[in-house]
Amino acid sequence: MQKYTVVAEVNFEVYDEDEFKAKRQGMIALLRFVGDKEAQDYNDEYADLPIPNIYPVTVRVVDEDGKVLVGDTLEIVEDDKEPENKAE
Numbered sequence: 001m002q003k004y005t006v007v008a009e010v011n012f013e014v015y016d017e018d019e020f021k022a023k024r025q026g027m028i029a030l031l032r033f034v035g036d037k038e039a040q041d042y043n044d045e046y047a048d049l050p051i052p053n054i055y056p057v058t059v060r061v062v063d064e065d066g067k068v069l070v071g072d073t074l075e076i077v078e079d080d081k082e083p084e085n086k087a088e
Contacts, residue, residue, distance in 0.1 A: 002064060009058035012050040
């Protein structure tokens, strides 16, 4: 049996007072979304969190070697040329 990894982009809006609190709120929303038991500890603090959306277009399936089997692949452009020194 082979192992495959499903990579999905999750999107949702977080509104809070500052960047730290927004990041914390976002992480708790993700934990709640995947059903992590630790998220229940924050029910009093964050009773109404956004529900993340997963768009099928942003889902990839990757094999054990990291090869993308399904979904978008990122095109890596490598520049083999050394930068030209314009100052003479």
